[in-house]
Amino acid sequence: MSLDSIPFLRPSLSAHPLLEATGLSRDYGGGQGCRGVDLRLHQGEVLGIVGESGSGKSTLLRMLAGRESPDRGRVLYHREDGGTLDIHAAREAERRRLARDALGLVHQHPRDGLRMNVSAGANIAERLMSRGERHYGRLRAQALAWMAQVELDPVRIDDLPVTFSGGMQQRLQIARVLVTRPRLVLMDEPTGGLDVSVQARLLDLLRTLVRELGLSVVLVTHDLAVARLLAHRLLVMQHGRVVESGLTDQVLDDPQHAYSQLLVSSVLTP
Ligand SMILES: Nc1ncnc2c1ncn2[C@@H]1O[C@H](COP(=O)(O)OP(=O)(O)OP(=O)(O)O)[C@@H](O)[C@H]1O
Numbered sequence: 036m037s038l039d040s041i042p043f044l045r046p047s048l049s050a051h052p053l054l055e056a057t058g059l060s061r062d063y064g065g066g067q068g069c070r071g072v073d074l075r076l077h078q079g080e081v082l083g084i085v086g087e088s089g090s091g092k093s094t095l096l097r098m099l100a101g102r103e104s105p106d107r108g109r110v111l112y113h114r115e116d117g118g119t120l121d122i123h124a125a126r127e128a129e130r131r132r133l134a135r136d137a138l139g140l141v142h143q144h145p146r147d148g149l150r151m152n153v154s155a156g157a158n159i160a161e162r163l164m165s166r167g168e169r170h171y172g173r174l175r176a177q178a179l180a181w182m183a184q185v186e187l188d189p190v191r192i193d194d195l196p197v198t199f200s201g202g203m204q205q206r207l208q209i210a211r212v213l214v215t216r217p218r219l220v221l222m223d224e225p226t227g228g229l230d231v232s233v234q235a236r237l238l239d240l241l242r243t244l245v246r247e248l249g250l251s252v253v254l255v256t257h258d259l260a261v262a263r264l265l266a267h268r269l270l271v272m273q274h275g276r277v278v279e280s281g282l283t284d285q286v287l288d289d290p291q292h293a294y295s296q297l298l299v300s301s302v303l304t305p
Contacts, residue, residue: 051077051078051113052075052076052077052113053076053077053078053112053113053218053219053251054074054075054076054099054110054111054112054113054219054251054253055074055075055076055110055111055113056072056073056074056075056095056098056099056108056109056110056111057073057108057109057111058071058072058073058107058108058109059071059072059073059074059095059098059105059107059108059109059110060072060105060106060107060108061094061098061103061104061105061106062106063094066274066275067089067275068091068094068275069091069094069095069098069105069272069275070091070274070275070276071107071108071276072091072095072108072270072272072276072277073277074253074270074277074280076219076251076252076253077251078218078249078251079249079250079251080251080252080267080268081245081250081251081252081254081265081266081267081268082252082253082254082266082267082268082269082270083254083255083256083261083262083265083266083268083269083270083283084096084253084254084255084256084269084270084272085256085257085259085262085269085270085271085272085298086257086271086272086273086298087257087273087298088257090272090273090274090275091272091274091275091276092223092255092256092257092272093223093255094275095255095272096221096223096253096255098110098123099122099221099253100134100138100140100221101122101123101125101130101133101134101138102140104123105123109121109122109123109124110122110123112133112137112138112219114137115218120133135162135165135166135215136166136215136217137217137218137219138217138218138219138220138221139212139213139215139217139219139220139221140212140220140221140222140223141208141209141212141220141221141222141223141225142208142223143223143224143225143227143228144228145196145201145204145205145207145208146204148208148211148212149196149204149207149208149211150196151195151196151197152195152197153195154192154193154194154195155178155182155187155191155192155193155194155195155196155199155207156174156175156178156179156182156192156193157178158196158207158210158211159177159178159181159182159207159210159211159214160174160175160177160178160214161211162211162212162214162215163177163214163215166215175192177214178192178214179192181210181213181214182207182210184210184244185206185207185209185210185240186206186236186240187199187203187206187207187210200233201228201229201233202229202230202233202234202236202237205225205226205229205237206237206240209225209240209241209244213244213248213250216248218251219251219252219253220250220251220252220253221252221253221255222252222253222254222255223255224255224256224257224258225237225241225254225256226238226241226256226258226261227256227257227258238261238264238265241265242264242265245265252265254266259287259298259299259302260302262283262287263283263284263287266283267282267283268280268281268282268283269281269282269283269286269287271286271290271292271294271295271298273294278292278294278295279291279292279294279295287299
């Protein structure tokens with residue numbers, strides 16, 4: 036199944052950022068959370084956010100997704116029509132429209148992103164239906180196309196996700212998110228918790244999708260190998276702050292901050 040057979044427009048590259056965060060902070064007390072984070076994501080770019088457990092990566096992602104309000108700072112989403120949405124100042128209805136039309140969130144645990152009590156096909160079709168598609172034949176055709184795209188056997192279309200393996204559930208979640216071709220995809224540890232071989236196949240798939248669909252992605256991962264494979268640029272977080280940022284190869288091959296050096300050397304040292 037070629038991506039060309041899936042009827043959506045390829046995104047155009049643009050000089051303007053798609054997403055912009057400034058001074059983003061969330062304080063849970065005791066210095067926990069996320070402090071003064073600035074970032075920009077351009078169209079067609081994958082921005083990796085790396086750092087050890089507890090460094091504030093998921094908190095940052097939740098604020099970017101509009102799911103958690105910052106104490107300070109803001110997140111701007113620049114729409115295709117030239118308008119700008121201040122995600123946390125927007126009305127709930129606008130935020131919901133953004134989540135439905137433009138934003139895709141891939142959770143670390145597929146159960147958080149799937150409806151486990153409806154079929155695989157319905158999981159994929161649901162986001163299309165929420166955008167007004169009602170034609171059964173077209174919904175099913177899209178579900179079949181996307182199952183093939185994420186390497187799930189289309190004969191499983193009527194099966195419940197609960198009968199799928201962890202890796203299959205993650206691929207189904209990715210299909211469910213990407214079927215509406217969101218301009219902005221946020222991923223929280225998409226390969227976490229999977230066996231190494233399953234992880235490798237999923238990474239391969241994600242790399243293909245990112246390249247062929249020109250996805251714009253913020254990718255949270257503690258795994259530098261995942262960041263190396265997928266991300267164009269990296270932010271390194273420590274104790275809720277960004278301590279280093281730059282092109283992925285630059286940060287991983289020649290880290291400047293002591294914490295980034297430690298992070299990189301801990302992977303290299305057996
Ligand atoms: N809802 C919350 N209430 C209180 N503290 C929280 C909450 N969410 C996160 N924290 C704290 O904020 C810090 C950052 O957590 P966060 O989950 O963002 O880190 P992370 O880098 O994503 O970690 P991991 O890789 O383990 O998921 C942690 O110390 C965590 O305990």
